[in-house]
Amino acid sequence: MVPRLHAAGHSVIAAPNPLRRLSGDAAVVRAVPGPVLLVGRSYGGAVISNVSGGGVRGLVFVAALAPLVGESIGEVILRAAAAVG
Numbered sequence: 001m002v003p004r005l006h007a008a009g010h011s012v013i014a015a016p017n018p019l020r021r022l023s024g025d026a027a028v029v030r031a032v033p034g035p036v037l038l039v040g041r042s043y044g045g046a047v048i049s050n051v052s053g054g055g056v057r058g059l060v061f062v063a064a065l066a067p068l069v070g071e072s073i074g075e076v077i078l079r080a081a082a083a084v085g
Helices: 002-007 022-030 043-049 073-084
Strands: 036-042 056-064
Touching: 022 043, 036 043, 043 056, 043 073
Parallel strands: 036 056
Antiparallel strands: none
C-alpha cells in the first residue's frame, strides 16, 4: 500500500510496530510528527486508538480492532465474538 500512496503523491510513514505492549506501540506511533491521518489494520486499530495529540487529524480502521474507551484488546475480541453469536 505504501508504494501506491507514494505514487499518488502522498507522504507516507510506515511506523515500526515493536509489538511489546499496547501503550509502548502507541508511543512509537505518537512520535510521528503531524499532522497525520493514522491508518490501522488488525491490532494496529487498537494502537491508533491509543494515540492522541495535536497532530492527529483522523483515524482509519481497515479490518481492525476498534476498542471503546478503556476497553482491552481481549474485551474487544469477546465483544466481537458475542456479536457474531
